[in-house]
Amino acid sequence: MFTILVARRSARFRRALAIGAALTVLSMPSLGAAQSLSLSDALTRVATGDPTVNANAARLRVADAAIAQADIRPRDTIGVDVEDFAGTGPYSPIERSQTTAWYERTLERGGKREARIGAARSELGVVSTRNRLRMLDVLAQVQAAWVESLAAETAIPVAEQRLAAAQRVEAETGRRVTRALDPLFAAERARTAVAQARIALDQARENARIARANLAAYWGGTADFSLDTAPFSLAEATTASAENSPDLALLAAERDAAGTRVRLAETGNAGDPTARLGVRHFGQGNDVALVVGGSIPIGNRAANRGNVARANAEAQAVEAEVAVAQLQIRREIARLAAERATIAAEIVRIEREVLPSAERAVALVRDGFARGGTAFTFLEINQAQQAVIDARSRRIELLRRFHLAGARLDRLTGRHASLLASAEIR
Numbered sequence: 263m264f265t266i267l268v269a270r271r272s273a274r275f276r277r278a279l280a281i282g283a284a285l286t287v288l289s290m291p292s293l294g295a296a297q298s299l300s301l302s303d304a305l306t307r308v309a310t311g312d313p314t315v316n317a318n319a320a321r322l323r324v325a326d327a328a329i330a331q332a333d334i335r336p337r338d339t340i341g342v343d344v345e346d347f348a349g350t351g352p353y354s355p356i357e358r359s360q361t362t363a364w365y366e367r368t369l370e371r372g373g374k375r376e377a378r379i380g381a382a383r384s385e386l387g388v389v390s391t392r393n394r395l396r397m398l399d400v401l402a403q404v405q406a407a408w409v410e411s412l413a414a415e416t417a418i419p420v421a422e423q424r425l426a427a428a429q430r431v432e433a434e435t436g437r438r439v440t441r442a443l444d445p446l447f448a449a450e451r452a453r454t455a456v457a458q459a460r461i462a463l464d465q466a467r468e469n470a471r472i473a474r475a476n477l478a479a480y481w482g483g484t485a486d487f488s489l490d491t492a493p494f495s496l497a498e499a500t501t502a503s504a505e506n507s508p509d510l511a512l513l514a515a516e517r518d519a520a521g522t523r524v525r526l527a528e529t530g531n532a533g534d535p536t537a538r539l540g541v542r543h544f545g546q547g548n549d550v551a552l553v554v555g556g557s558i559p560i561g562n563r564a565a566n567r568g569n570v571a572r573a574n575a576e577a578q579a580v581e582a583e584v585a586v587a588q589l590q591i592r593r594e595i596a597r598l599a600a601e602r603a604t605i606a607a608e609i610v611r612i613e614r615e616v617l618p619s620a621e622r623a624v625a626l627v628r629d630g631f632a633r634g635g636t637a638f639t640f641l642e643i644n645q646a647q648q649a650v651i652d653a654r655s656r657r658i659e660l661l662r663r664f665h666l667a668g669a670r671l672d673r674l675t676g677r678h679a680s681l682l683a684s685a686e687i688r
Contacts, residue, residue: 362542374526417470540555
């Protein structure tokens with residue numbers, strides 16, 4: 263009886279587990295289900311998972327180690343001197359030797375230790391800023407790949423509309439050929455147009471898949487995601503300023519580092535004295551005595567003049583590069599802003615003037631073609647539909663250029679710097 267009860271409970275338990283597992287599987291999203299991916303999602307994935315993050319972290323550890331090393335003063339020295347242990351005449355017996363054990367320390371002057379630490383810390387600032395710049399370059403590439411993916415996705419509906427229009431024309435042409443309003447070759451041309459439109463649609467879908475795969479390659483993913491094409495439209499122009507450019511921030515960090523190297527070079531003008539304390543043992547009589555000594559370099563300013571001059575020249579060169587970079591970045595921002603404005607103006611005119619007129623022409627030609635009038639032929643309707651396709655394709659290409667220029671502006675102004683991992687940029 264007990265065995266039967268246990269068996270029944272075990273069976274019920276197994277059934278409960280099976281039902282629970284089935285419900286869990288049903289509630290999970292399908293592996294094949296495409297998930298919508300935004301630009302922020304793509305950038306965040308790369309900012310936290312790109313191999314550049316680990317490389318940048320290693321560079322920061324190098325800079326930290328340099329700071330720790332800069333805090334170490336010159337090592338003390340110990341030594342032993344043995345005098346008069348061999349000679350001629352009265353110095354020949356070894357009992358007359360003198361042995362001195364000594365300890366020596368170098369005393370740094372002129373703020374050398376503080377200058378070394380300051381220079382090492384400024385290099386850490388340069389490394390951190392360069393890390394940020396390196397990651398922003400990667401994010402700019404990701405944003406450009408995202409734009410290319412959106413452009414490829416937006417081209418699919420245009421190809422679908424082209425195929426649908428070609429199929430309608432094929433059907434209408436078939437009816438006209440049956441009624442002897444058009445020659446037989448018109449039907450063949452219509453079938454050719456359908457085949458070409460179908461090939462164009464397949465190619466558009468494949469191009470979109472390849473673009474998604476290229477985008478996903480930045481975080482090691484696959485193309486099993488979808489893209490919302492709503493952001494692929496005209497965006498309001500934002501004020502871009504060169505003052506927040508990460509490139510200028512790097513030059514500013516290098517300028518600060520150059521200044522600390524100047525101060526470090528100037529500390530070399532101060533000589534570092536050494537102090538020595540020893541104990542001397544006299545072999546004859548076993549007496550001992552204290553020995554005190556010291557030394558200091560001479561002629562330091564003349565010997566260090568070249569180092570100071572080089573450090574000053576490097577600081578002046580970095581200062582000049584900052585001015586040049588500011589001018590170049592301002593020019594680039596102005597050029598991109600003007601280019602985007604020109605592109606936006608053309609897109610607006612296409613949307614307001616070209617597309618409505620082309621679509622009206624298609625409607626008129628199609629209506630006359632469908633009624634069986636002899637004034638309209640396959641050539642007219644094909645040309646009218648091609649004008650619409652060309653206008654829509656031109657709009658997509660302009661939007662692509664518009665958003666690629668925006669990606670470049672985002673890179674120049676460091677718009678996505680807030681997405682970078684804190685461990686990587688410090």
